[in-house]
Amino acid sequence: MIPAQFPTPPESQALNIATSQFSALANSHRYVHCIVKLGGAAITRKDELETVNDPVLSATTLHLREAMGLSYTNVSMDWSRRNGSSIVDLVPNSTDQHLGFQNPFVVVHGAGSYGHFQASKSGVNKGDLKNPLVKAGFVATRISVTKLNQGVVRSLALEGIPAVGISPFSAGWSTQNKALKRDNVLEVQRAVDAGFVPVVHGDAVLDSTLGCTILSGDVLVSRLAQVIKPNFVNFHTNVPGVFDRSPEQPGATLLREIVVYEDSSWTIVDPPLGIGSNGGVETAVAAHDTTGGMSTKIAEAASIAAMGIDVFIVEELLML
């Protein structure tokens, strides 16, 4: 848990470029209870190309149902064919159920074993669309990540969560030299206002300097949190949380609570390890850089906490 004590926005490349192309929301929008980031490593089998980790995704879906406070029994909203099954039987007969819920959520997911292969094989994140491999890789990456997005949306819809996919590239999110330049938070909020659960994903996007790059799910979460101001943000990963070193190393300690201050300095308050810092988040990140995607996650999480929004980094099944 990283509760923020000071709600002042932090210094951050991705967040501080104030142009008219960024969304700003009026007060008339529906509040968002939580932005959930489903880590690609958690919901896919990272070592098997384009394979969803079904047990994890199913469990997550059920936790999400619960956390949203869905008041109705399951009404399947996925009426599409699955492995040749007829779709007619899946249409709910009863129309007298109220499909409301107490706690609006926004879901963002990473790519895991979808997209990662295509992107790394082609170097999409470095740009240069004149390079044929990059151009082909951009197309291939988008095919793969939107395939996963459809899988996630269908998993949620099958359990009665009114999920709607929103693709950042389609919606006009783009970058300049890898830093967010245009967003479209408004479309995400509009979907929430209409009673849906938007499901956004890390995507290949256009970059005005480089031609193209990868916009990560973690950066999306950070920007969405800044504009939407949810009650809290939940990062679901495939490890139990943040450790003081790689969790595979002997003596690795789970850091249960980190306080992030206005000036981006932080203190670990639980357990009371005596590890404090005036050196900013980078120090914490450095301590974790062997745990793969954890560094970006912590940096983005800290920037969200510094906005005054509580952040939880948890393993899949400990959701809420």
Next chain:
Amino acid sequence: MIPAQFPTPPESQALNIATSQFSALANSHRYVHCIVKLGGAAITRKDELETVNDPVLSATTLHLREAMGLSYTNVSMDWSRRNGSSIVDLVPNSTDQHLGFQNPFVVVHGAGSYGHFQASKSGVNKGDLKNPLVKAGFVATRISVTKLNQGVVRSLALEGIPAVGISPFSAGWSTQNKALKRDNVLEVQRAVDAGFVPVVHGDAVLDSTLGCTILSGDVLVSRLAQVIKPNFVNFHTNVPGVFDRSPEQPGATLLREIVVYEDSSWTIVDPPLGIGSNGGVETAVAAHDTTGGMSTKIAEAASIAAMGIDVFIVEELLML
């Protein structure tokens, strides 16, 4: 062929709502050779739920390749798994091919046996998101149409066309009492500028009066044509073109060329049937209303022709 003699925009509900939320393009954008509408009835098997008409889609893809003037031999840009096949072999080894093409296209497709069932079962086009069936149907419709979109994008990408899916709902297209209220043509044009072939589709969208409705592919084409101003627009259907009555009736005659005038009156010039009209397009539409989706198509085609853009309505395999 419906060549327009007068490039003045026609009166049209969908086109004449001039608000700041509509796109306007600067001159710096890449020109678009053609907007192709792939009819849902053509690319899917209309009587089989969620089934692509593979021979038609494959043939269309090859025609599109040719029409775009792709200068390179096939470089697959679909590196995703298909029926369990390994994806590694599909990545092109050669990176020295130039993936440019002479004629930029925008592709729009209908829903056919995708989405139609879900939408009609729930009444999404009539709106009312407070009705649980409509709300569930909105989710179900979007799942189905985005599934088809992915199929079309993958078919094009497999043949080396740099296709990128753009979902109208994601991109912020929305309506007011069924008439287009906000578009996002700019994102489509940006994808063209970056060297891609955007693939847009009929979608379930939010409606500020009704809650939600269906935005048809034909309306999308009309709006895209108005802003993008392509050289011509191509409607691909499952019949050879426009007839003077239902093509199934005896004596039905194919109308080879119709001229649409500034005031929306029109004349059939080939064959010289002596059928002229001062009565506007409605008369022509009425003559065809038994051919299913043809009426909307003709109305939208006539409105595009009146903008000064040649429109072709052709059967799939006679593409260009």
